[in-house]
Amino acid sequence: MTQPTVADLDEDALIASFVPLLPRGSRTLVPTGDDAAVVAAPDGRFCVSTDLLVAGHHFRPEWSSAADVGWRAAMQNLSDIAGMGAVPTSMVMGLVLPPSTPVAWVHDLCRGFAEACGPLDVGVDGGDLSAGEQLVVAVTVHGDLGGRAPILRSGARPGDVVAHAGALGRSAAGHALLTEGRHGGSDEALIADFLRPRPALDAGPAAAAAGASALMDVSDGLLRDGRRLARASGVVLDLEPLEDSVPSALAGLADAAARLGVDPAVWALTGGEDHGMLATFPAGTLPAGFTRLGTVRAAAGAQAGAVLVGGVEPTISPGWDHFRR
Amino acid sequence: MTQPTVADLDEDALIASFVPLLPRGSRTLVPTGDDAAVVAAPDGRFCVSTDLLVAGHHFRPEWSSAADVGWRAAMQNLSDIAGMGAVPTSMVMGLVLPPSTPVAWVHDLCRGFAEACGPLDVGVDGGDLSAGEQLVVAVTVHGDLGGRAPILRSGARPGDVVAHAGALGRSAAGHALLTEGRHGGSDEALIADFLRPRPALDAGPAAAAAGASALMDVSDGLLRDGRRLARASGVVLDLEPLEDSVPSALAGLADAAARLGVDPAVWALTGGEDHGMLATFPAGTLPAGFTRLGTVRAAAGAQAGAVLVGGVEPTISPGWDHFRR
Numbered sequence: 099m100t101q102p103t104v105a106d107l108d109e110d111a112l113i114a115s116f117v118p119l120l121p122r123g124s125r126t127l128v129p130t131g132d133d134a135a136v137v138a139a140p141d142g143r144f145c146v147s148t149d150l151l152v153a154g155h156h157f158r159p160e161w162s163s164a165a166d167v168g169w170r171a172a173m174q175n176l177s178d179i180a181g182m183g184a185v186p187t188s189m190v191m192g193l194v195l196p197p198s199t200p201v202a203w204v205h206d207l208c209r210g211f212a213e214a215c216g217p218l219d220v221g222v223d224g225g226d227l228s229a230g231e232q233l234v235v236a237v238t239v240h241g242d243l244g245g246r247a248p249i250l251r252s253g254a255r256p257g258d259v260v261a262h263a264g265a266l267g268r269s270a271a272g273h274a275l276l277t278e279g280r281h282g283g284s285d286e287a288l289i290a291d292f293l294r295p296r297p298a299l300d301a302g303p304a305a306a307a308a309g310a311s312a313l314m315d316v317s318d319g320l321l322r323d324g325r326r327l328a329r330a331s332g333v334v335l336d337l338e339p340l341e342d343s344v345p346s347a348l349a350g351l352a353d354a355a356a357r358l359g360v361d362p363a364v365w366a367l368t369g370g371e372d373h374g375m376l377a378t379f380p381a382g383t384l385p386a387g388f389t390r391l392g393t394v395r396a397a398a399g400a401q402a403g404a405v406l407v408g409g410v411e412p413t414i415s416p417g418w419d420h421f422r423r
Numbered sequence: 424m425t426q427p428t429v430a431d432l433d434e435d436a437l438i439a440s441f442v443p444l445l446p447r448g449s450r451t452l453v454p455t456g457d458d459a460a461v462v463a464a465p466d467g468r469f470c471v472s473t474d475l476l477v478a479g480h481h482f483r484p485e486w487s488s489a490a491d492v493g494w495r496a497a498m499q500n501l502s503d504i505a506g507m508g509a510v511p512t513s514m515v516m517g518l519v520l521p522p523s524t525p526v527a528w529v530h531d532l533c534r535g536f537a538e539a540c541g542p543l544d545v546g547v548d549g550g551d552l553s554a555g556e557q558l559v560v561a562v563t564v565h566g567d568l569g570g571r572a573p574i575l576r577s578g579a580r581p582g583d584v585v586a587h588a589g590a591l592g593r594s595a596a597g598h599a600l601l602t603e604g605r606h607g608g609s610d611e612a613l614i615a616d617f618l619r620p621r622p623a624l625d626a627g628p629a630a631a632a633a634g635a636s637a638l639m640d641v642s643d644g645l646l647r648d649g650r651r652l653a654r655a656s657g658v659v660l661d662l663e664p665l666e667d668s669v670p671s672a673l674a675g676l677a678d679a680a681a682r683l684g685v686d687p688a689v690w691a692l693t694g695g696e697d698h699g700m701l702a703t704f705p706a707g708t709l710p711a712g713f714t715r716l717g718t719v720r721a722a723a724g725a726q727a728g729a730v731l732v733g734g735v736e737p738t739i740s741p742g743w744d745h746f747r748r
Contacts, residue, residue: 110651127468128573131655133506133640134472134566136573139464143452146548147459148515148563152555181458190473192561223471230477236517236561238473241459248453248461315458326435330456 104204105197109227115201119208123221125187135223137188137240145241145248147178153233161276164203166293168210171235174317176220177297177373179241181315183249183306188221189239194230207235218299249306249313254331254378256396258311261388263375264298265291266320266347267362270369271354278358285354297373301387305377308385312378319368321405321412323376329403337392339408340366344389364414367407429529430522434552440526444533448546450512460548462513462565470566470573472503478558486601489528491618493535496560499642501545502622502698504566506640508574508631513546514564519555532560543624574631574638579656579703581721583636586713588700589623590616591645591672592687595694596679603683610679622698626712630702633710637703644693646730646737648701654728662717664733665691669714689739692732
């Protein structure tokens with residue numbers, strides 16, 4: 099008996115089969131099933147961000163279960179809302195499915211979305227389906243600022259503290275272990291963090307509440323995203339060597355790094371998809387969960403947008419570029 | 424000299440090259456460029472809907488210019504907001520681009536979005552890019568209910584009038600003319616309506632203001648979407664023959680239909696992508712722009728969800744199914 103595929107059901111029946119697997123949030127006023135969903139925005143504003151996952155580019159079906167893909171698609175979007183200092187409330191998803199896709203794969207994907215969103219009271223409130231040659235998961239997520247100002251990338255000022263919350267390099271390490279195929283029991287935690295990243299979602303609103311001057315989600319690596327923040331703010335980020343600022347993060351990478359002959363600081367500086375929060379704060383106390391990485395410096399013209407580590411600009415590859423890999 | 428493709432620019436440079444082409448709406452508080460956009464929702468709620476366009480499934484690059492694709496992607500999403508009785512305010516878009524995609528194609532796509540959204544004061548407030556094997560345009564659109572209740576598909580009641588605003592069958596006719604390759608000067612208007620559909624966007628909020636009991640965008644054909652409305656409402660839609668209710672719509676299809684040997688009523692009943700508004704109203708006056716199609720009848724159990732035309736259930740194919748074509 100072969101597994102039923104999406105080509106065996108009509109579109110309405112396929113949708114009806116998975117909608118019950120998706121969570122409805124407490125802000126969902128009209129759920130999926132009509133032309134549009136209606137979501138509460140008591141703040142009078144909403145945050146919105148969108149992200150795509152493409153099979154073979156953002157995930158490999160041989161590594162990631164459908165539930166892993168759903169989890170990651172949800173989490174990388176949720177993290178963009180946290181990166182504004184907001185709390186996620188609702189998402190919608192579009193799926194491009196090759197006709198050979200098993201119905202069970204789609205159901206598992208929905209379970210991954212539910213595992214990520216349900217505990218956060220985020221509804222999956224709509225979507226769209228299409229056939230296509232390549233599997234694509236398109237997610238748009240919304241968030242509530244709770245009356246606070248959004249924290250942008252452009253607010254860092256000379257003298258501010260640069261700080262980070264969440265994982266650094268763990269996803270890159272897990273990816274490298276799977277790529278090299280050389281992993282044992284002690285590496286499973288890194289691989290799990292690659293397959294199911296755990297963004298520092300609470301750290302976003304916490305940073306906003308603590309008066310962060312700038313904030314962003316680190317999705318493409320500390321170095322590359324740090325340069326984006328520095329460029330948007332017209333400053334330089336002057337980071338201490340990671341060995342001094344985040345020794346325990348590097349220690350957690352050390353075994354795997356040694357086995358693969360990699361400097362763990364390179365994973366921590368360039369690895370994407372950990373979805374930690376990079377923030378700057380006026381000098382003073384950091385909120386819980388944040389670790390000081392360095393100091394914001396004034397840029398002297400052409401220098402704006404630089405990230406220095408130990409006083410020098412790292413020459414290592416600065417992270418992901420989807421069209422160049 | 425070959426045309427530059429998206430593989431010739433890094434992702435940040437590509438984004439920077441097209442963001443200036445996209446409109447910013449008056450509700451856009453934080454535009455694209457940060458982790459998320461921030462959009463005003465003075466109503467305290469927002470509508471949200473998402474739709475995908477996949478090359479080869481939803482458009483053929485040999486028929487549709489990139490600007491046509493952008494226009495259509497925008498319009499079919501805007502129409503879902505009108506289908507709730509709301510006014511569109513903001514959208515985000517995700518693009519999956521084969522590396523061979525010319526940069527100029529992406530710029531033209533953005534111009535199509537701008538032509539559709541700009542005059543409506545709808546901002547294109549964010550997006551995401553990925554490489555992939557197949558071109559996909561993923562759009563999520565938001566709308567404002569202006570303090571009114573959303574008009575759902577489920578509110579039709581026996582005795583209500585069934586009515587429609589906008590085009591019927593023109594997109595299907597244009598598609599058929601392009602497919603058959605037999606078209607002349609008098610067909611250009613139908614082809615133009617296929618390439619650049621003009622949804623009845625104003626009719627959605629007008630229906631809501633006039634007290635519509637049910638409302639939806641007709642994207643998959645009058646028959647198929649009518650059945651969805653009837654099923655959601657637990658009723659039957661009893662339509663007069665279209666020759667009686669919308670003779671001028673059929674007259675506009677007659678020449679092309681005669682040449683291709685098609686019954687124009689079949690295009691009007693089953694053709695998708697016209698994005699008219701299907702509504703039901705308590706008996707009384709219809710708002711301007713709506714034409715009476717028939718009457719809502721009580722369903723006797725198994726009959727709920729049926730659409731009768733001239734007293735019988737049409738046996739013609741009921742419209743699009745993406746996984747079955």
